[in-house]
Amino acid sequence: MKIFDGKQCVTALKANLKQKIEELPENKRKPKLAALLVGDLAASQLYVKNKVKTCEEIGMISEVIRAEENISHNDLLEIIYRLNSDETVDGYIVQLPLPKQIDESKILLAIDPKKDVDGFHPHNLGLMLLGLETFVPATPKGIMSILKSEKIKTAGAHCVVIGRSNIVGTPMALLLSRKGIDCTVTLVHSQTKNIKEFCASADILIAAIGKANFVTADMVKDGAVVIDVGINRIDDPSTPKGYRVVGDVDFEHVKEKASFITPVPGGVGMLTVISLIENTWMSFCRTENIANG
Secondary structure: OEEOOHHHHHHHHHHHHHHHHHOOOOOOOOOEEEEEEEOOOHHHHHHHHHHHHHHHHHOOEEEEEEEOOOOOHHHHHHHHHHHHHOOOOOEEEEOOOOOOOOOHHHHHHHOOHHHEOOOOOHHHHHHHHOOOOOOOOHHHHHHHHHHHHOOOOOOOOEEEEEOOOOOOHHHHHHHHHOOOOOOEEEEEOOOOOOHHHHHHOOOEEEEOOOOOOOEOHHHOOOOOEEEEOOOEEEEOOOOOOOEEEEOOEOHHHHOOOOOEEOOOOOOHHHHHHHHHHHHHHHHHHHHHOOOOO
16 A cells, blocks of 8 residues: 655656746746735635745745735726736636625636636636646646556546536546546546445545545445545644644545555645646746747
């Protein structure tokens, strides 16, 4: 059994991007990622902080635009339009979730697809559906990087994806079924009957349902590859913060059956940020007519 080392994988990806940026001509501007943060939700602030830190480490420019929790929908749209027209910004993200007074779907639709490095715009999702080059949502992109870096055999493998969100589950199932990856994919969710039996048949099991320790050892086939996308807080008075972070997989018990497993924290989450940065680099290359080697 192998436990995935997210730090080692991310370090290699960062080094690759850093080298590309360092090799840019001196008269060429640096790629830039912007993040629009509404309110002061702690989890969102931490995620944006990690993006800024990664940009700094590889030599990419970053900018955080902060808006008050009570900002109006129209005022937020004005910021979106400004980012769309800013030629120095190669890509930007609107950190979710947004406050209740904001129509999230309309905000995401207003983002210029050419700068939608989160890959959430219908234009980019449509390109992905057709198998054309586009921005792949960061978490599925990160998982594909894990499978590639670990040389996980996918051709002919039965992959079960738990969860059908537009951010992870649905695009993940699509990517795994693509020619060249060649998994046979089953997508299960909260309304699936006999979900345990489906999971137990998987060669590759990807858990993205948002329920702490949902996947138990009896749901996993011996020797399966287990990818845990979940990030859940559970109470733990023994820790300084009074809680600890766990995934959707009962790690301690499932690791005894899996041939490969990603931990939480230290697994998929680490790949999500670097995948977003990779999308920003791709956008920069398109704008500047640079080969994205």
